[in-house]
Amino acid sequence: MTLDLFLQHLSNGISLGSLYALIAIGYTMVYGVLRLINFAHGDIFMMATYFAFFGIVTFRIPWFITFPLVLVLTAALGMTVEAVAYRPIREAPKISILISAIGASFFLENLTIVLFGGVPKPFPAPTLFTDVVQVGTVAIQKLTFYIPIVTVLSLLALLYLINKTKTGMAMRAVSMDQETARVMGININHTIAFTFGLGSFLAAVGGIMWGMKFPQIQPLMGVIPGLKCFIAAVIGGIGNIGGAVIGGFILGIGEIMLVAFLPNLTGYRDAFAFVLLILILLSKPTGILGEKTAEKV
Amino acid sequence: MAAQKNNYRILTIVSLLLLLVFIGFAENHLDLYIVRILNVCAIYAILGMSMNLINGFTGLFSLGHAGFMAVGAYTTALLTIPPAIKAQIFYLAPLIKPLDQMNLPFPVALFVGGLLAAVVGGLIAAPTLRLKGDYLAIATLGFAEIIRVVFTNTQTITNGALGLKGIPALTNLWWSFGAAAFTLVVLLSLINSSYGRALKAIREDEIAAESMGIHLAKHKTLSFVIGAFFAGIGGGLLGNLLGTIDPKMFSFTFTFNILLIIVLGGMGSFSGSIISAFIVTIANEYLRFLDESIKVGMRSVVFSALLMFVVLFYRHGLMGANEFSWERLFGNKVYQKTLGRWTKRPRKGGYAG
Numbered sequence: 001m002t003l004d005l006f007l008q009h010l011s012n013g014i015s016l017g018s019l020y021a022l023i024a025i026g027y028t029m030v031y032g033v034l035r036l037i038n039f040a041h042g043d044i045f046m047m048a049t050y051f052a053f054f055g056i057v058t059f060r061i062p063w064f065i066t067f068p069l070v071l072v073l074t075a076a077l078g079m080t081v082e083a084v085a086y087r088p089i090r091e092a093p094k095i096s097i098l099i100s101a102i103g104a105s106f107f108l109e110n111l112t113i114v115l116f117g118g119v120p121k122p123f124p125a126p127t128l129f130t131d132v133v134q135v136g137t138v139a140i141q142k143l144t145f146y147i148p149i150v151t152v153l154s155l156l157a158l159l160y161l162i163n164k165t166k167t168g169m170a171m172r173a174v175s176m177d178q179e180t181a182r183v184m185g186i187n188i189n190h191t192i193a194f195t196f197g198l199g200s201f202l203a204a205v206g207g208i209m210w211g212m213k214f215p216q217i218q219p220l221m222g223v224i225p226g227l228k229c230f231i232a233a234v235i236g237g238i239g240n241i242g243g244a245v246i247g248g249f250i251l252g253i254g255e256i257m258l259v260a261f262l263p264n265l266t267g268y269r270d271a272f273a274f275v276l277l278i279l280i281l282l283s284k285p286t287g288i289l290g291e292k293t294a295e296k297v
Numbered sequence: 298m299a300a301q302k303n304n305y306r307i308l309t310i311v312s313l314l315l316l317l318v319f320i321g322f323a324e325n326h327l328d329l330y331i332v333r334i335l336n337v338c339a340i341y342a343i344l345g346m347s348m349n350l351i352n353g354f355t356g357l358f359s360l361g362h363a364g365f366m367a368v369g370a371y372t373t374a375l376l377t378i379p380p381a382i383k384a385q386i387f388y389l390a391p392l393i394k395p396l397d398q399m400n401l402p403f404p405v406a407l408f409v410g411g412l413l414a415a416v417v418g419g420l421i422a423a424p425t426l427r428l429k430g431d432y433l434a435i436a437t438l439g440f441a442e443i444i445r446v447v448f449t450n451t452q453t454i455t456n457g458a459l460g461l462k463g464i465p466a467l468t469n470l471w472w473s474f475g476a477a478a479f480t481l482v483v484l485l486s487l488i489n490s491s492y493g494r495a496l497k498a499i500r501e502d503e504i505a506a507e508s509m510g511i512h513l514a515k516h517k518t519l520s521f522v523i524g525a526f527f528a529g530i531g532g533g534l535l536g537n538l539l540g541t542i543d544p545k546m547f548s549f550t551f552t553f554n555i556l557l558i559i560v561l562g563g564m565g566s567f568s569g570s571i572i573s574a575f576i577v578t579i580a581n582e583y584l585r586f587l588d589e590s591i592k593v594g595m596r597s598v599v600f601s602a603l604l605m606f607v608v609l610f611y612r613h614g615l616m617g618a619n620e621f622s623w624e625r626l627f628g629n630k631v632y633q634k635t636l637g638r639w640t641k642r643p644r645k646g647g648y649a650g
Contacts, residue, residue, distance in 0.1 A: 037431045088609050094430055095358050096608050099560055103605035106553055110597035118594065223549070227442075230435060271446040274439030281436055282424050 017252025018151035022206035023229035024244035026199030032175040039101040042226015043108035048207030078200025112219035120218040123211035237290025339473035345558040345570035347527035353564035355520040356500030364441030367547035369410035369529025370536035376406035414529025460543025468538035569616030
């Protein structure tokens with residue numbers, strides 16, 4: 001393999017990893033406050049691409065207005081899912097909440113199929129992002145550079161929000177101990193809703209860029225990325241935002257390199273993430289940055 | 298009260314005989330479409346019961362059921378397809394020896410399918426059962442996906458994405474209902490044994506169970522392997538009913554359907570799983586008009602909404618953790634208010650028989 005080709009694969013891996021990281025953050029934040037896999041997260045991500053599609057293609061709103069609108073709408077959708085599917089049974093056994101999450105995920109998928117049809121639609125990517133630039137002998141889409149930049153900026157903003165603002169402090173408090181946080185005067189419902197909104201917002205950022213990178217959207221497109229990003233969050237140490245980012249990059253780069261170096265295994269690409277997950281869970285169940293907690297009786 | 302118990306026993310025997318007569322009648326005289334639906338009902342009952350053993354009785358939230366079914370379905374199909382047809386199906390790459398010449402009787406093939414699924418279940422159990430809750434869910438889901446991806450890629454064994462066609466239609470009502478009855482008997486006797494009590498103890502509180510001397514890994518693996526065995530049998534019956542299988546069929550959606558059945562019937566009730574397997578399968582056919590008159594996919598929307606509705610407002614499902622019994626049926630408030638008017642109400646004091 002030549003160096004050029006390697007760099008091309010690497011840049012691909014980095015941009016894919018950035019997308020995984022953005023979505024994984026949503027999983028990890030929700031897990032932090034609720035100890036729950038938000039199965040519907042992948043579908044919220046899918047809905048974001050549909051919002052963008054309708055904004056640009058159907059309503060002919062220019063992309064620089066549509067995209068912010070999509071972010072807000074998706075955040076609202078995430079909060080709605082939380083209010084309908086999770087809040088009423090927050091005190092129920094964990095299995096019930098998980099089932100409700102799976103139900104919400106299937107509901108969103110099937111609703112999209114009914115409302116928008118199962119046929120894949122082309123994502124209307126602005127040419128500004130999809131232009132190809134020559135770097136030496138390598139042809140790379142501009143998007144490949146923008147994606148990691150957007151990811152890093154979002155991550156910095158998020159870290160500021162969580163570590164420096166009052167809302168962020170409330171989120172950290174809720175994730176540590178809900179009861180005590182409530183006693184300290186934190187509105188648990190608002191904080192959890194905000195966390196869902198924030199996670200969905202980032203999923204929408206990821207969704208828009210995903211749509212531009214793989215310009216075809218369909219109702220089930222969120223399933224596999226959703227699962228993979230959850231895996232990325234677990235690999236990094238669930239509940240830990242830095243961990244989610246590391247996990248996302250490991251998964252994205254690893255996947256691209258697997259296909260690049262071992263082309264015979266291309267068919268097994270989607271299994272790679274699961275194999276990695278099982279290896280991680282067996283060797284270090286709390287993930288790379290996770291802390292070990294003992295169970296209290 | 299002894300006489301009443303005797304009455305109930307007679308009632309049970311009569312109902313079983315009626316069921317046998319009905320199966321005999323249905324197999325020969327009913328519309329093929331209805332027979333097929335009944336077959337699917339029984340198979341879903343098997344799948345529901347086996348998943349309920351793992352999820353409802355042992356409290357292990359496993360989402361790998363479709364993978365076990367796939368193993369059972371493929372094994373049974375490969376062992377029952379006649380060699381001549383195998384040569385036709387595998388036109389991209391020939392089937393490996395000695396599978397290409399093998400042809401076993403249906404029950405043996407089913408049993409082998411179940412056994413292989415159980416072996417796979419045991420292999421998966423070893424690493425994953427150290428995990429809990431949602432980690433376990435995602436790891437088992439991952440294993441099911443891995444099985445599916447492997448089946449898509451092993452062209453010389455499973456015919457890859459093309460799937461298997463021309464599977465002989467050996468499943469009939471006798472086999473499907475017989476297998477369902479066998480499953481019920483085995484699982485009920487397991488649950489009512491000391492093993493079953495250990496499994497329920499694990500469900501209620503793992504740490505407490507362990508400190509009472511229950512070997513967690515042993516019992517969890519047992520539940521997983523038995524559940525996988527019956528999932529394999531269910532998968533085998535389904536493959537030989539449908540006549541064609543491919544890896545896509547055994548995606549997460551399939552597990553979701555079984556999950557809907559056990560949640561609706563009640564996690565921890567085999568009779569609940571059977572009842573809801575019939576309800577869900579028949580509703581699935583009955584609601585076909587939604588797809589035809591409104592829009593394709595409407596049925597799935599209804600079903601996912603139903604699952605959420607049940608979990609949100611009616612968490613214990615139809616039966617909760619109770620099994621069906623005549624006492625419960627006749628003591629039920631709804632029964633007393635409707636049909637119970639015409640039957641003698643059991644008098645207080647207990648002298649009446």
